[in-house]
Amino acid sequence: MGHKFSLVLSRQITDDESAVLQEAGFSDATFVTDSLPTNADVAVTKIDFDDAAAPSLAEAIESALETVKKVPDLTVPGLTVPAVPQAPADDSRVVVGEVVEGSAVEKASERKAPAKKRGTKKAAAADEA
Numbered sequence: 106m107g108h109k110f111s112l113v114l115s116r117q118i119t120d121d122e123s124a125v126l127q128e129a130g131f132s133d134a135t136f137v138t139d140s141l142p143t144n145a146d147v148a149v150t151k152i153d154f155d156d157a158a159a160p161s162l163a164e165a166i167e168s169a170l171e172t173v174k175k176v177p178d179l180t181v182p183g184l185t186v187p188a189v190p191q192a193p194a195d196d197s198r199v200v201v202g203e204v205v206e207g208s209a210v211e212k213a214s215e216r217k218a219p220a221k222k223r224g225t226k227k228a229a230a231a232d233e234a
Contacts, residue, residue, distance in 0.1 A: 107154075107155040107156045107157035107158075107159075107165075108154070108155070108156045108157075108159055108161070108162040108165040108166075109153075109154065109155050109156075109186070109187055110154050110156075110162070110165070110166055110169075110184065110185060110186045110187075111151055111152065111153045111154065111183075111184070111185040111186075112151070112152045112154070112169055112170075112173065112181050112183065112184055113139065113141070113142065113149055113150075113151050113181065113182060113183030113184070113185070114149050114150045114151070114152065114173065114179055114180070114181060114182075115149065115179060115180040115181070115182050116147075116148075116149055116150070116179070117138060117148045117149055117150050118136075118150045118176065118179065122176045122179070123136055123150075125175055125176055126152075126172060126173070126175070126176065129172045129175050130168065130169075130172050131152065131154075131169075131172060133154075133155070133156075134152045134153060134154050135152065135153040136150055136151075136152055137150070137151050137152075137153070138150060138151075139151040141182070141183075142183055143182075152169075154169060156168075156169075162186070162189075166184065166186075
């Protein structure tokens with residue numbers, strides 16, 4: 106499983122621009138025509154990635170953003186990264202424990218609260234009285 110994400114480009118690209126991007130590293134990417142999320146009347150190109158070569162998602166995204174710069178006057182106003190499921194819990198790390206008499210909560214409640222410290226002015230006034 107690779108690093109999945111999508112880039113929304115600032116405009117719809119031409120076949121020649123698509124070829125440039127594919128030669129520059131987007132050969133496994135999927136190009137689709139979409140609309141700008143902030144304005145449905147503006148046609149844009151959306152590129153879907155499933156990058157198995159990059160060591161991390163961040164590096165895959167950085168590489169894609171750098172590749173887009175190879176086409177003049179093209180920017181990336183949108184990036185979508187789907188939620189990644191959390192890895193299943195590793196049961197081998199569970200340690201079996203034992204019950205200890207007197208819980209920490211019971212011990213904490215048995216301790217007395219510390220006495221309140223009186224301010225110096227109040228203490229001096231009380232000593233004078």
